[in-house]
Amino acid sequence: MEYLRDAASGHDLPQGGVVCIGNFDGVHRGHQEILRGAAARARELGSPSVVLTFDPHPEKVLRPDSQIRLLSTRAQRAQLVERLGIDALVELTFDRRLAATPAVTFAVEILHRRLRPREVWLGHDFRFGEGRAGDADLLSVLGLDLGFGVVPVPAVMDGAEPVSSTRVRREVARGHVAEAWKLLGRPFFVDGRVAVGRRMGRTLGFPTINIEVENELMPAHGVYVTGVHIPSFGPVFGSVTNIGVRPTVYERSNVVIECHVLDFTSDVYREEVRLFFYKRLRDERVFASSMELVAQIRRDVEAARLYFLQHGLAEAEVVRR
Helix, strand or coil: EEECCCCCCEEECCCCCEEECCCCCHHHHHHHHHHHHHHHHHHHHHHHHHHEEECCCCCCHHHHHHHCCCCHHHHHHHHHHHHHHCCCCEEEECCHHHCCHHHHHHHHHHHHHCCCCCCEEEEEECCCCCHCEEEEEHHHHHHHHHHCCCECCCCCCCCCCCCCCCHHHHHHHHHHHHHHHHHHHCCEEEEEEEEEECCCCHCCCCCCEEEEECCCCCCCCCCEEEEEEEHCCCCCEEEEEEEEEECCCCCCCCECCCCCCCCCCCCCCCCEEEEEEEEEEECCCCCCHHHHHHHHHHHHHHHHHHHHHHHHHCCCCCCCC
16 A cells, blocks of 8 residues: 655645545544445546545644544554555645635645545545535535545444444543444554563563553553464464553552463563453452462453453454564
């Protein structure tokens, strides 16, 4: 997939294709419906499939106090988009100037003149232009003059609510990783690097790797059944991960992500890893002694092994390259 950022003119961009516009944070099931459909349509037309997206997320510019935490990094979003068969990802810098661009100007100057699309595919709730005045209806009218069709894609429903990035963020932040998996169509994951810890897990009989995470959003404090992909070691390994401040044995300030990898003892310091979240086991809590903590960790490991015995290890199709 071609990855283009802030291309200055149409000559830099793939033209005459099927274009999807959106933020696509997390690339959840609703996004996948749009992207797979657009990629298939582009192949049918013999045209490139293109995603037009924005960085930073518009919410960070328009509502900086919202403190939105994104589901995916830019690199993760690009990888997830590519996996769905998209040929090119065009990323525009979103700033106050772009936010103040009238919807008609955006459609003519950016969408039409730079990309010359044959079709434009949009999510059911996508808005664009100053004051979010542009929608699929406006774009359809403009497309009649500019020479492209517009395909609004209905929402993918889960229960009574549509699948949305906001909904997935809410579930992840609450620690409801199984629910997030359902909405994403894959396990929620984060990327990071293994850091040097204080090796307390080793002294307790359960060595852990400490992960410095790149992602903005993490699940709520607690203990989770997880899988960890360490590229130099090949497959995804089953693991148990604690997110929190380790109140029984350490200071209560810095949040750490500690991962006990099942049946694994190799040194992976400074390795890049991807951590998949499958199931929440329990809240983080204070234990009266290290012995009680060890007994609980043992139960957590047994619960994880039972989970993998019953469900298998979910090797998500997306792994770090």
